Amino acid sequence: MRPLTPNHPPSKQSEANEGNPSTPITGRGKDLLGNAIIRLTLKHPLFVPLVQLPNVLIFALVIATGLWGVQQGGSNFATFVTWVIWWPLIIFTFIGVGRLWCLACPLGAVGEWSHRGVMWGKRKTNWSLDKKWPRWLRNLWLPTVLLLAVTWVDHQFTITSSPLHTAYFVIFVLTLSVLIGLIFERRSFCRYVCPIGGMIGLYSMLAPVGLRTKDAAVCRDHLGKDCIRGNESGYGCPMFEFPQTLDRNNYCNYCMECLKTCPKNNIAIKPQHFFKDLVETKVRRVDEAVLAVVLVGITTFQTLVMVKPWEGTIEQASKLLGVSNSLAFIILYSLISLVVPLVLYSGAVLTTKFLSRERQAPSRNLFIVFAYVFMPVGLAMHLTHNVSHLVNEGSKVLSVVSDPFGYGWNLLGISKYTPVPLLPGSVLTVTQIALIVLGQAAAAYLGYKLSSQLFREAGKAEKIIIPMLTLAAVFSLANIWVLGLPMAHRD
Ligand code: SF4
Numbered sequence: 228m229r230p231l232t233p234n235h236p237p238s239k240q241s242e243a244n245e246g247n248p249s250t251p252i253t254g255r256g257k258d259l260l261g262n263a264i265i266r267l268t269l270k271h272p273l274f275v276p277l278v279q280l281p282n283v284l285i286f287a288l289v290i291a292t293g294l295w296g297v298q299q300g301g302s303n304f305a306t307f308v309t310w311v312i313w314w315p316l317i318i319f320t321f322i323g324v325g326r327l328w329c330l331a332c333p334l335g336a337v338g339e340w341s342h343r344g345v346m347w348g349k350r351k352t353n354w355s356l357d358k359k360w361p362r363w364l365r366n367l368w369l370p371t372v373l374l375l376a377v378t379w380v381d382h383q384f385t386i387t388s389s390p391l392h393t394a395y396f397v398i399f400v401l402t403l404s405v406l407i408g409l410i411f412e413r414r415s416f417c418r419y420v421c422p423i424g425g426m427i428g429l430y431s432m433l434a435p436v437g438l439r440t441k442d443a444a445v446c447r448d449h450l451g452k453d454c455i456r457g458n459e460s461g462y463g464c465p466m467f468e469f470p471q472t473l474d475r476n477n478y479c480n481y482c483m484e485c486l487k488t489c490p491k492n493n494i495a496i497k498p499q500h501f502f503k504d505l506v507e508t509k510v511r512r513v514d515e516a517v518l519a520v521v522l523v524g525i526t527t528f529q530t531l532v533m534v535k536p537w538e539g540t541i542e543q544a545s546k547l548l549g550v551s552n553s554l555a556f557i558i559l560y561s562l563i564s565l566v567v568p569l570v571l572y573s574g575a576v577l578t579t580k581f582l583s584r585e586r587q588a589p590s591r592n593l594f595i596v597f598a599y600v601f602m603p604v605g606l607a608m609h610l611t612h613n614v615s616h617l618v619n620e621g622s623k624v625l626s627v628v629s630d631p632f633g634y635g636w637n638l639l640g641i642s643k644y645t646p647v648p649l650l651p652g653s654v655l656t657v658t659q660i661a662l663i664v665l666g667q668a669a670a671a672y673l674g675y676k677l678s679s680q681l682f683r684e685a686g687k688a689e690k691i692i693i694p695m696l697t698l699a700a701v702f703s704l705a706n707i708w709v710l711g712l713p714m715a716h717r718d
């Protein structure tokens with residue numbers, strides 16, 4: 228078995244790059260920043276705020292309609308735009324362009340403005356206390372716990388169907404982002420706290436485009452490292468990334484600060500093949516591995532609670548276990564989202580180790596590396612779940628925009644418009660099954676690539692990956708089964 232390098236520290240990776248300075252870090256395609264107009268536009272101090280501002284205004288409207296609009300989840304702007312339009316659509320952006328959404332995200336924007344004390348340009352000093360984020364929290368454990376907590380809170384307080392609760396939720400997260408911005412360094416909230424930040428980072432590893440340095444040798448010879456320290460032209464990387472060692476999309480949000488600060492013009496944005504980051508990255512971490520598996524569990528749970536047969540399950544479990552409904556919910560939620568996926572995955576890891584006939588193969592490293600195989604499976608399930616909301620309810624967007632508070636306004640003059648599903652039911656079902664099959668195929672490809680990086684003996688990679696692909700197929704088939712059940716729509 229070849230040695231693995233999970234938790235590869237940036238400094239080591241940087242040394243690896245420096246050892247072979249002719250190795251290109253970027254993909255092979257055309258550098259988007261090679262076009263002078265694009266480069267100058269992206270470098271302009273007003274570019275990022277102009278992208279952020281419309282989204283901040285939309286979030287402000289979400290809060291206003293949530294607080295003061297008619298409390299009907301299916302037709303209020305707050306719930307409709309947040310959970311039927313925004314949430315399903317941004318998932319597609321992660322797959323297509325990585326973390327680009329984070330550049331425009333209002334939560335990150337207000338945190339950053341309160342941190343810097345300006346909306347654009349560079350101040351010598353900022354408003355923040357600039358405390359260092361605690362070292363023990365510089366990982367994805369907190370975002371994973373918060374993601375689990377948000378899902379739980381949603382089911383307890385029906386955030387996705389309550390305009391008022393959606394508004395409270397947005398206000399809470401905005402406040403958290405501002406407070407963290409005022410106290411801690413850079414975008415600590417986006418990197419270490421945002422409940423969906425870890426998930427966005429993992430999904431972004433599929434994207435066929437990435438920001439990297441052009442030439443590792445140029446970085447090696449440049450001692451100033453302005454991209455991480457900042458200079459008069461811009462800030463040091465707000466996401467705590469070091470462009471010299473970037474080999475994956477997880478945390479880069481295309482904020483363009485390194486483009487402004489790099490005096491060597493050594494930043495490129497280039498196409499790359501799908502899954503490149505997942506296959507080739509030198510950085511693999513146990514917190515990311517756990518999140519990759521837990522995402523499959525959370526998505527399964529989210530899909531399960533949307534079907535009619537789920538109704539009454541909590542009450543039955545509560546009677547069976549002799550506990551309150553709330554506790555029964557927590558038990559079922561923990562089992563489906565956390566315990567079962569992690570136990571099954573750990574079993575697959577041990578089986579893999581047994582099949583490898585390498586008793587010395589470290590289980591921890593197998594656990595970390597093969598967890599990434601479940602990324603496309605979880606993503607496919609996530610898309611499948613959300614695409615049904617988008618298709619079945621998305622066409623209501625015009626009537627909701629026309630009457631955002633539900634007061635009977637007719638701003639767009641379409642009061643007589645009757646929303647219809649964007650696709651026939653049969654096409655939607657085929658699309659959903661196709662997504663799950665694609666996720667399974669991607670898992671097979673990824674599993675084989677990772678397995679053959681670890682085990683070079685002829686025929687071994689194919690054999691080793693069988694337990695992982697079997698488990699991935701179990702998750703996918705379970706999802707297809709759930710999809711066949713009658714759905715209970717959100718109001
Ligand atoms: S400032 Fe530019 S050349 Fe220097 S380390 Fe950063 S990306 Fe490389």
Ligand code: SF4
Pocket residue numbers: 438463464465466467468469470478479480481482483484485486
């Ligand atoms: S400074 Fe550069 S590496 Fe850092 S997040 Fe912004 S674009 Fe990405």
